[in-house]
Amino acid sequence: MDSSSNEVVLDLSPMIKIYKDGHIERLIGSDIVPPSFDPTTNVESKDILISKDQNISARIFIPKLNNDQFPNQKLPLLVYFHGGGFCVETPFSPPYHNFLNTIVSKANVIAVSVDYRRAPEHPLPIAYEDSWTSLKWVVSHLHGNGSDEWINRYADFGKMFFAGDSAGANIANHMAIRVGTQGLQGINLEGIVLVHTFFWGVERVGSEATEKSEHLSLADNLWRFVCPTSSGSDDPFLNPGKDKNLGRLGCKRVLVCVAENDSLKDRGWYYKELLEKIGYGGVVEVIETKGEGHVFHLFNPNCDNAISLLNQIASFINHSG
Template sequence: MASATKEVLIDLSPVIKQYTDGTVERLFGSPHVPPSREDPITGVSSKDITISSAVSARLYLPKLTHPSQKLPILVYYHGGGFCLESAFSFLDHRYINHLSSAAGALVISVEYRLAPEHPLPAAYEDSWDALKWVCSHVHDQNISETNFEKDEWITEHGDFNRLFIGGDSAGGNIAHNIAMRAGSESLPGNVKILGAILSHPYFWGSNPIGNEPKENIEQSLLYRIRLFVHPSATGGIDNPLINPIVDGAPSLSGLGCSKLLICLGEKDELTGRALVYAENVKKNGWKGEVEEVVVEGEGHCFHVFDIETEKAKDLIKKMASFISQ
């Protein structure tokens, strides 16, 4: 009720509002839930860890077939338009439990800082720092850069020859940009990313593609959200971080992974641009393997919101196969 008496500075309903006094009201999202020693549905165990003063994460360990089992590693970035949701939220916790179980993967779900309190590129930097922290476990000594000790799940069960990154929506955008950075910067121990999952990635631009709005483009919610979370972006909505296919963007041949899975929903506004992105990856001389999956009749991140549908289960199986093969 108190927010009704305050003056609104930016209204991005039904997503978020910012008031002139600097306070922020998030209008969409699911509540935070604690980690579980053993999830009753999947059997996956989870715990929360601190990576740095700015970054934390929730780790997921599926049931092991033997105590010394090595597992593929998935560093995952949640969605929410860079301004909503959390690695600790109900929707993400439920989803990652299922994905970790299906893939038999050790998952590190990253809690990066959100805009507008922490505008982009904060989320990109946090996500890169989290990946570096994970990769630093290949060294024998503790991790001096962060002053935080190693995690025993990663040390004992992580297989760094099978390192994956992934994310949905904003997290899919982050995964792309992390893969691009990994193509030009070395990770600790010279660890390489085997594959990346871009699920309904949040790419946008000033020239409409596919189902994107053709009129009043600057008034569309996805356009306005991006400028809200990254007000300092050179080129605005056509900054390569959000529009990787814009003229002058870094070549997609620089993706620092060996295979790429792009998961989309037919009815999602973001699908058309993601498909053009996939074609550009193939045409730009990248040496890896690209696969696109478009789920008929479904919208944005449907598999996170309603995980019990057959189409959601099938998509999670597809992601799991991509990781486990």
């Protein structure tokens, strides 16, 4: 056996390992569950193809509706971007499928969970471009003549939200900036929800100054791995403080969720400071979950803190500004 087949050249545990012979081992996020009707939440899901050429798809979720009582009911539209460091996980992973079932039921929304292409096979900025393509596909349903009947019939484009966790929250932020700078005709992006966002930078903020060096280097190394053409950790895609368009967020409300034991926590607070400093005209709220780590709610969804976080996100969506 060729020794290069088991020689690791880049170890980004607990997510991914790259071997000398070029093969990739994804350590998490490869399990998938089919779309279904979930009797616990009364939410139905299905998979759709957004772009055959680019292999972009999505899973759509809809709550059980009383069409007899409300035949023309419209629901807020949530577009969700999953996390996983831009290189692992999909909307079809059990944690994401289950989370979307729950948030769709709790907030009473229709949701589109985007399956963007992942690094390293598809390095950044491909995930951002796929996400923008997906948004344009969603908006093609604005006048009720798109390819998906659920979105045509039930989506309220006057109450649109973007959300994501970790790398997906990073994407959600950039999609909101693109709405603000390029526009999506006919929609109202009411707000964005950024959960444990993968933001970073060269200069340490807050508790990062005393963080273990391996945690700091993981973030640096992961970014260079998924975005090999990047200038580094101060890339505007990763460090919002370096993004000249940050103040042009195309929404009026932002919910930032951080976790006390997450090494990315202070980046969430710093993001709020940045928006206030540059004169963002909307409302920014930060909620911090005590005693928890990065994306705890996906892997321990029934704990009190996860239920509380879910309730706060649903409340944010259902509170029109």
